[in-house]
């Protein structure tokens with residue numbers, strides 16, 4: 001895009017309610033095409049209200065369609081949630097670093113997602129599915145709040161059926177008619193059978209969930225340098241200028257959101273970062 | 274017996290335990306199977322075993338009048354189920370139900386307690402392993418309590 005500080009107004013072409021508070025918008029991309037790397041995000045803008053950093057959740061190979069999965073939590077995201085097809089919203093991006101997909105080629109892949117954290121990881125799964133033979137074992141460990149909060153349910157089952165990935169879903173709370181797992185996503189790490197030394201892990205979710213999952217992965221022998229995490233910080237400019245998203249020496253908007261464990265772990269121990 | 278010993282030795286819980294110690298406690302174990310939907314343990318019943326799950330999934334639940342069985346956690350392949358055999362008064366604190374067909378090794382609690390009393394080194398090794406499991410389970414439960422995916426954005 002020409003000016004990274006100026007949003008382009010784009011038309012919403014599709015809207016899907018995924019769960020009670022999560023929806024997916026398809027948008028006509030600026031300039032007709034929108035190439036991106038899985039893990040990158042856009043700033044979505046509601047004129048007169050503000051902007052939110054939202055990851056791109058669509059298919060990397062489908063550059064003519066821009067897709068975002070959004071959880072309605074506050075001013076901007078709630079208003080995005082009531083925007084109708086054919087209405088327009090502002091888009092700036094794409095910003096930030098991507099997941100280490102090429103580093104994972106030839107290795108096993110463990111994707112660990114918590115809640116809305118599955119959205120930034122979905123493009124990784126699309127990319128892997130397109131070149132499945134390039135990867136070893138692929139597992140998705142996914143934690144959600146309740147069974148009703150599980151995102152992309154049909155797609156997950158389809159990927160499992162097609163042998164794209166091994167799927168393990170766990171929820172924090174469920175009634176007795178749920179036959180799946182209950183408990184934190186970290187509990188599922190023990191079920192990975194692939195060689196941990198040849199595994200690349202990609203983690204996205206609340207920071208506490210990523211910290212405890214990273215510890216569990218290190219425990220089973222996954223190497224620090226092969227654990228990638230997506231960090232979330234309050235963002236304003238998204239161009240490494242305003243400093244809102246600073247994390248130690250890094251700007252999450254430019255040096256991240258995807259980091260490797262050794263780069264961010266020191267700041268996980270420090271308060272007020 | 275050889276096969277059974279190997280089954281035990283393969284499990285991460287028993288890994289690194291000297292062969293003679295494993296043989297010493299293996300006599301307390303036996304293979305068991307539970308059909309999907311059947312109870313494995315009931316709150317208040319004597320806790321006379323712990324289980325090394327080999328296949329399938331089981332739910333740890335508590336019954337509340339008017340609300341039915343409330344699910345706290347599930348355990349599956351590779352997990353250890355039950356530590357009440359170790360801690361007086363040796364009674365199950367939760368209900369456990371097989372959600373799928375479950376195959377497990379049941380380790381007899383009374384038999385193990387006697388062995389631990391007779392051989393403190395083996396007892397210490399078992400305690401150490403259970404302490405690890407308890408700590409992990411407690412950490413997981415605390416994180417679960419935080420309700421990280423609720424709409425309070427943290």
Ligand SMILES: Cc1cc2nc3c(=O)[nH]c(=O)nc-3n(C[C@H](O)[C@H](O)[C@H](O)COP(=O)(O)OP(=O)(O)OC[C@H]3O[C@@H](n4cnc5c(N)ncnc54)[C@H](O)[C@@H]3O)c2cc1C
Pocket residue numbers: 041050051052053054055056069070071072073074075076077078116119120231232233234235257426427
């Ligand atoms: C790189 C990146 C990618 C993201 N990707 C997605 C995505 O794909 N889908 C999605 O639904 N959300 C995503 N988010 C989170 C999203 O940016 C925030 O939920 C959104 O900005 C909230 O804006 P709001 O105006 O709706 O809420 P506000 O009214 O601004 O705030 C509501 C509450 O959320 C808190 N909050 C706002 N922004 C953040 C933040 N970034 N981190 C922590 N707390 C915050 C506020 O303090 C307040 O308590 C991402 C964030 C980042 C940094």
